[in-house]
Amino acid sequence: MDMGRESRWEKDAMTVEIVFALVTAVALAAAVFALALALVLAFGVSGSARHGVLEGGVVVGSAAGVWRLVRVLRRFDVQRRMGR
Numbered sequence: 001m002d003m004g005r006e007s008r009w010e011k012d013a014m015t016v017e018i019v020f021a022l023v024t025a026v027a028l029a030a031a032v033f034a035l036a037l038a039l040v041l042a043f044g045v046s047g048s049a050r051h052g053v054l055e056g057g058v059v060v061g062s063a064a065g066v067w068r069l070v071r072v073l074r075r076f077d078v079q080r081r082m083g084r
Helices: 008-043 047-082
Strands: none
Touching: 008 047
């Protein structure tokens, strides 16, 4: 691959990969938070413990989403540089 201008196909592939990374990152973050919410509801946790578990779900879910986003985009960049 030359280091000149990118072809239309390459731009489209990049766009698709970015959207895929964002969608899967949001889905993973939502799933992790849903797990924390399910635990709170299943065990009837209330008060500050409920707040702590839900807050932890938000933090862990956000971290998992960012991890997924970075992982997908890095993998795409490595493959793009290898010419795949």
